Amino acid sequence: MQIGSKFTIGVHIITAIDYFKDMDRVNSEFLAGSIGVNPVIVRTVISQLREAGLVKTQRGSSGAELAKPLNEITLYDIYKAVGSVDEKEGLFHFHEQPNPDCPVGRNIHSVLDQRLMDAQKALEERLKTTTLADIAEDTKQAVGNESNEKKE
16 A cells, blocks of 8 residues: 655645745745645645644745644645545554455455554554654755865
């Protein structure tokens, strides 16, 4: 199972809002150019981030800003905000009707379900330990490294 691209788009949006915070307007068109997607997708994700209390937008004003300090926003917050996982089904969508007449089909849920729930829980716990401050700092470091490489 794959977590949709809205998760990484959300991380990109928040990181870019912080990185370009001194610019006049960090709007959906600008962010779409950075991300390489249609501005409609950016607006959809910004709406989800806004509903989760992670970014602020104002009516009649073009642009978005952070609603919280980066060290108070985790990857998990974005993961939840953009609906990365269906709450009912979880991260791993299990095929619906294994064959009860097959010994594997009869037992696969009892053997695999808890392991998959544990794997999802481990992923989510790890996402909770990484803040967007970590991501922003690493991004600034990467940009600085690029600048140093060009000088050489």
